[in-house]
Amino acid sequence: MPHAPQEQIAPLLTTEGWELLASLGPYREADAFSTNADLRKAGHSAELVAAVLTQSRLRTRAEAKFGEFARQMLFTQAGLEQATRLNVAARHAERFAKAGISHVADLGCGLGADSMAMASMDISVTAVEMDETTAACATINLIPFPHATVVHTDATSVELDGIDGVWLDPARRTTSTSGTKRIWDPEAFSPPLSFVEKLATTGRAIGVKMGPGIPHDSVPSGCEAQWVSVGGDVTEVTLWFNAVARPGVRRAALVIGSQGAAEITSGEDFDAGPAAAVGPVEGFLYEPDGAVIRAGLVADIAERLGGHLVDEHIAYICAPELHDTPFARAYKVLEVMPYNVKALKAWVKSNGITVLDIKKRGTAVTPEELRKQLLPAKPSKGKDAKTATLVLTRIGEERVAVVVEPVTA
Template sequence: MRGAETNAETNAGAPGADSVRRLLSDDGRRLLAQLPPYDPDRVLSVTDRLRADGHAPDLVAAALTQSALRAKATAKFGAAAAGMFFTADGLEQATRPQIAAGHAQRFVDAEVDTVFDLGCGIGSDAEAFAAAGLRVHAVDLDPATAAIAAANAPSAVVEVADATTVSIPSDAAVWLDPARRTRGVADVTGRTRRTFRLDELLPSWEFVTALGASGRAVGTKLSPSFPLSALPPEASAQWVSYGGEVLECAVWFGPLADAHRVSARLVDASSASNDVVVHTDSVAPSADSIDDVDTYLYEADRAVVRAGVTAALTDAVGGVELSPGLGHVSTDQRIDVGFARRFRVLETMPFNQKALRSWLRLRRIGRVTVKKRGVTFDDATFRRDLKLKGSDHALLLVTRLAETQVVLVLDPDD
């Protein structure tokens, strides 16, 4: 049973246009509406029943795959997923609604009227643009994906075309979500291979930057691994996190660019008005020795670290960063900071496993949670070699400080 589900999901990573058209037809939509809540253990029995009712086998397979994708998409799109259409690759790359709303608001704030969404995927950004009152012309090279985008963003004009050949009016803004999967190159599960290289984007990075250099309002969604060294001088970059996970780096050109070259945006799941934007022109001071570790440790959100604006945290709490670029700041001040977690430091010591084991055993610590930043070792081997016995638990941070490795024993202080 499980195998049938897996094959149905992975083989539909890039469904054909004919299959998508059938699924989007009245018959396909009615069949989807009849399906019970997705249950992988019931795929075969549901398949047999639907075929016995006279439904074509290929339509049944497409509908069940879509049902599986909708169930998976609920984590990203909430209840709206039940009425949307997906591909496996499209769902993975699709922008969360809360983040897409932020993209749309930036165009609205720039008094843009029309947005050309080049490489629109399944249409999550296009729908957000339309919901914000913008006129949207969406483009995708793949006919099946474009058909799905048209279903998900019914107010948009959707065109099947090469984004690099589309004629864009001079007064229109542009949004690009370049494909970060290599067409025709699949992994062992049948999914197209993911790429993080700028020179493998489609449309190309050169095409994106040329549009940006034109002076028009241009924005693009890129991988969080985007190198700051590649940022054009006329653009700004913003790393975006949701629930503590960095999901994208958005690069903005022309009237959409920020005054600060780099920033971080922490998206609030409940309301865009609660988003936190972090930027700074300061440079974070660094600790010189283990004696600089104070009562509290603050851990900056990963988007703040990616953007390289940890100095905003050292400024906010009057502290020092343990090691440049890692996002851990120590201070004696207990302050609520909207872009960092706070811990109380119970102990600080050089990274010496024998000394750490003695400290933990003396306090009857039998279980540890290990966080590490800027160091490399095998967690399982590390825990095994501690040979702990006891009922209590400890949170350990293993990281760098100046030229040495250190261990901090922490207690969450949220």
């Protein structure tokens, strides 16, 4: 996994560094300059102060993924970007536990999130990380878990005798002085997808976390692909092989939200499954969750809703009735207009609209630019503000603007 410079972590691995880090409260950007000055005035070196403030900032950001655990962990910038949320890591671990797997090699463990989850379920974990800085962070993060051991080596060279499960989270970013950059080619990951497929031929239980944008034709045959969204954000697709793949499931969308988790699955391959009917914009418009779209399950959701697509190539569903579903956001259709900037501007003015939410799919319109064109130069705020929602899409060759009202869950 990509890493931060070694010197950013080393000063923290001392009594002075660890105690100083623990003494800081939540990171606030507005206080960073004064905190830096105070710590330097107290006699701490510039190197240590920089490392402590960087880590404090990362810990505060990490609370969204790790909760209170973040306060005792060490992070790198790139490692945190790719790290699995703990609630999702727990579901990964549950797969191995339910399959009766006793020892998992976490190849490319990064900061150790998945290793933490597996070790907490009494699964023995050999956490392998090639980057020295990241391995040092993982070692600190896994101290509370006696079932986990960190090994600093290349994931592709690990001896797997006696290990019945393998988890992989390949590095999908490169790090440079300007920051991190995402890699899209599965064969450019570290380790590459072909390495994972070869491991699967050994019969071991294999799970591999991939970026959710992986093309369907890059998903190996003979595995289960599960897309996961958390709070509306699609975070990953996990490929499951052998004992941790569910019989009869080829693709799935797991949606985790404030009301819990829900999943839709299909045994059909990506180029199969039901074909959704196409019909008019009417009744209620549904915007499928990103995991549903990535998994190619939009037609399945349309069928469940008793609805149809508004265009066969666009993931908007309409149905005559309102249905409660965790797999799509619902809007009541109020009006359908041809897409015309001049007409839309007149509509905004005549209705006194001052706040405009614009959603779009299947059109090249940029919502931010259109909003500037449509709204008055100085729109009303506060209690005088009037809000409206527009959905811009395409029906065949025709571009339309649909006025909708969000349905409160």
